[in-house]
Amino acid sequence: MKTSLILILLAMVVSGMAACSGGDQSNDDSGKNVTSDKTEKPAEMMPATSTVAETEQNLEVCRAATKKLEGALKSALMSAMGKDGPVVALNVCHDEAEAIAKQICEEDGLEVGRTSQKFRNPSNAPDGWENAGLETFAARITAGENFQDMEMWATVINAEGGRTFRYLRAIRTGSLCLECHGDDPIPHIAEILADLYPEDHALGFSAGDMRGAYTVKLELPQPDSGS
């Protein structure tokens, strides 16, 4: 149907995936107009089934999942740092970060995690959409925009017509983070990091830098196919 083709094309433009082909989720396309974001919410470009209300609802679900992950990671980190110091805290990050995220995924029926262009754990490496989003965030920060709730989202349509709502929220580096992500971690920390993450890219940050982003994938129901 002509309208649905147009909708799919529009959704692809919105998501910056116009050049993406194939059925898998990976896309190396680094299209610049990657998302619909807060400042330019293109209501008229949304597929008819993605109403503004539906988008708002998806956003709330994604925001809640990232806040939950943020809260859980922060409290695990803070309590370990306070009680046992950075070396034990490092092991908490190493052992528990993934498990905490996994639990939220199961509870909320979505995929939530963290990503960064300068990742420590290779399983946090960004895919094409995330990478382009992180670049857009970096440009917005350079242009002087505040970190506070810097986010973006898009409804992405794959080759089979499945729809995924994607969401990204920037993470700022705070001074607490520098023990393990700064220029000069204490030698013991540096040794453990080198041991656990031989290809660590997540050092050399300063307070106020973008450390990465929370990322969510929410599978959406098929648009009603009857009409």
Ligand code: HEC
């Ligand atoms: C005690 C050491 C430690 C501290 C302090 C710490 N982190 Fe990390 N961070 C890690 C480790 C270890 C990993 C890798 C976790 C894994 O294997 O999944 C990591 C991973 C991450 C990631 C996921 C992307 C990647 O690089 O793999 C982000 C984002 C991140 N940290 C942000 C922060 C922020 C923001 C702070 C401060 C609020 C912080 N970290 C403080 C040790 C630390």
